[in-house]
Amino acid sequence: MDDLYRENILDHYRYPQNKGHLENPDIHYHDVNPFCGDEITMELKLDGDRIVDVAFDGKGCAISMASASMLTEEIKGMTLDEVKALDKDFILDMLGIEIGPVRLKCALLSLKVVKAGVWGLEEWPE
Amino acid sequence: MDDLYRENILDHYRYPQNKGHLENPDIHYHDVNPFCGDEITMELKLDGDRIVDVAFDGKGCAISMASASMLTEEIKGMTLDEVKALDKDFILDMLGIEIGPVRLKCALLSLKVVKAGVWGLEEWPE
């Protein structure tokens, strides 16, 4: 827990990657975390079923913003099927920190949003 | 508690006093104990505001029936105001036993019914 705010997380929080909006995104999805009101928008540009560009926007805590920033880097170049297969553990590995069930929702918000966009998934990934 | 079923209670239960109905009663009231479904009807015949005759009918346990039977004896000759003043302690003294809150409802049903009749009281006497 003491390294919840490791340098890589604070870096992504301070200098988020792919923050902003795309022109004419192929996929656009927005959702909120009902327990805290944070929100994230994810936009994807596709070539066939491969993600060629990605952007996120939103407001939230360092965990949710860093997680979104890192996630955009990870999924650029993935196919939609690869994105569909991402799960909680992928995010935890990506962040490299331990996290409780409440904060987990912050960490997973960006994945939830991107999966909802890709798949129409209506729920938190479990 | 061991003398819940003292002789006087069992006597009144086996040989209830004033059980039945009056012709043209001046006051007639009926109610149930919502927690067990027992029911009692009380009928009074008045001379002015004095009770000159009384009858009860109903079904219930030994405590409620004995209490009703004893109560009819007690109130015969009372004025309506005297009946209105009767309370829980009067019944407990009359029965001469200790009793918990659930069973108390049985013991008080007849008093409740007679007071409701006399006064339009819509509740358990407290």
Add this chain to the structure above:
Amino acid sequence: MPSITEIRNDFPILQQEIHGHPLAFLDSAASSQKPVQVIEAMDQYYRTTHANVHRGVHTLSENATAAYENARLRLARFLNAASPREIIFTRNATESLNLVAYSWGRTNLSAGDEVLITEMEHHSNIVPWQLVCEMTGATLRFVPITSRGELDFEALDDLLTERTKLFAFTAMSNVLGTINPVAELVEQAHAVGAIAVVDGAQSVPHLATDVQALDADFLALSSHKMLGPTGVGALYGKRALLEAMPPFLGGGDMIREVKMTGSSWNDLPYKFEAGTPAIAEVIGLGAAVDYLNDLDMDWVATHEREITTYAWEQIHQVEGVRVLGPGPDRRGGLLAFVLGDIHPHDVAAVLDMEGIAVRAGHHCAQPIHDHYGISATTRASFYVYNTKAEVDRFVAALYKTKEIFEF
């Protein structure tokens, strides 16, 4: 196989005397006792972990949330629900049934529709339907029972029609003891396009329950009858149904966004859990589920059948006893009876003087008592901690009752 002595030692309340006699608690159908494992789970929770759940990022709140949600998961597994999202925590089985009536019922019922229930239902599975029928103009119908105290299946065939939108029935009667064929009844309901609501308040504590095998649309239960604390119950509901339903209670936790102009709803199960939940109680219920799993529900059912069969045989030795409902091979672990014309309150009061706790009254099931033309019965009910020796004491006390009342 657990030893009954070991089990009894887990229940502190059983170690006491009542009126100078060891307590024989034969009133578990009203509410069961709690093992130390359950009591201590809550005690420990309050001593080490308590904080409000779901919205706190501090350690206690994270831990409380994890414990609360983990209990939901264990209950979901216990019932074999497809997902923990299908488990909604309520106050008791009564609230669970009301939730279905208010949320599903008010949306899906209208004049001309019928709601079907049975004559052997507990008030909690009658009154909510009376209320919602009054609100919506739907008609409430009752499946009658046979002289054996079982559902009249012929009448059921006639009553269950395409007008029937919802069929609600108990899996086990709390008066007759009758165990209903839940899977078949659900199938029959589905065949006419009705949803099936199962009152599992009496069955879940005593018989292994598999909501997917039963194909139940909803199932209600109470924690306090299954070794868990008071103050919590649950509603199992099929996800697709729950998703389509409007919320019932409004407030914190059940919302997605609240604007002055209107609100949207949280994901399942939270959509139906408004306000601070019964956190410690849910955790206690989780411990109760663990305890039952450790005992093994098959063992529980076998143990109760043994006691019940024995009690059935013994009580029929007592002249003047009439037990309501079917034989011991078709009933759960309870016997409701009349003893001549001695009022059940008086039977229970005499038994209490002998340290034996039984219930007397209409057991919140007046229609079935009306059916038999009686206003009350005495009921002895059995659970994991009861013994044949307690049955013997119970029967002996019935003789004593007859003596006192000269019957």
Add this chain to the structure above:
Amino acid sequence: MPSITEIRNDFPILQQEIHGHPLAFLDSAASSQKPVQVIEAMDQYYRTTHANVHRGVHTLSENATAAYENARLRLARFLNAASPREIIFTRNATESLNLVAYSWGRTNLSAGDEVLITEMEHHSNIVPWQLVCEMTGATLRFVPITSRGELDFEALDDLLTERTKLFAFTAMSNVLGTINPVAELVEQAHAVGAIAVVDGAQSVPHLATDVQALDADFLALSSHKMLGPTGVGALYGKRALLEAMPPFLGGGDMIREVKMTGSSWNDLPYKFEAGTPAIAEVIGLGAAVDYLNDLDMDWVATHEREITTYAWEQIHQVEGVRVLGPGPDRRGGLLAFVLGDIHPHDVAAVLDMEGIAVRAGHHCAQPIHDHYGISATTRASFYVYNTKAEVDRFVAALYKTKEIFEF
């Protein structure tokens, strides 16, 4: 005057370390901790007394009923209700408010009527009114707040008209801390013929409450915020109003007679308590009331004012802090604030690493956050067990947060 060390010793949870630091629990507005007196009252209940209430004539049931009803009596006295019948036990304040919305609201509201609430309400005092307005066609209006974070009384004068049938407002805001002038607001509501519903969830734990002096028609509270267990709350309601209302939940205990053709209702308060109640929790709440009475509610209020005033002064030393709501002389024991543009989750997470538990988020009050154009705040809240030393640690940790986030 109780010593704070003695008080703290009554709370086992406070004796632990979080991330190597003694726990400073500053999240009581979300849910308070419980003294051993409360924990043990429930523990003892389960170990010695538990049985279902109201319908059992055996000793345990008689004792459980007596304990349950006695707790109702003590809560009635704590609130100075005219009768214990005016106290209805629910799961939480949220359910209490929903009870009024469903039972009183659905009966008494129709198109053209208005329900008035305020912009500073908790979701639990917003969503039930949104739902009931949707059901009945009534219109929901909001009293705005001033820049000081208090109700805009001029706007109120315009909004409260003879169209207003119900005015619901919090006695104390869980975000702004604002203490509203309840008695005046009730009087204003009555002047236009509206009933007044008071959300006492935040006020009852902290300020002496006299429902008769306030002349409130309804008042909602939660046990878990006032040292009591989770899983129980209460609704105070004036008897005449409660008598005239239809039941809300249907089931066991709330009926007088159930026939297949219809039912009639039990006397107050049982008419509104369907199914097996939260028996152990009500008994725990009774113990919490005793504990608060022993402390004395005036002492509680004084203690909290002292801590809050101190915290107010200290936190304003921290550059970049903006506290929402009025000054310490007009607020209860909580401070919700923003610290520059550091997200409240991050503030709370850093504080947690220092052993300090505060809440972060919208605190189930989005409209008031929208009003300030922010989505979340960090909230520190104080109760009987908090000390100035904890406030010092809290403020020090804010500096540390700024360091980490280079602000």
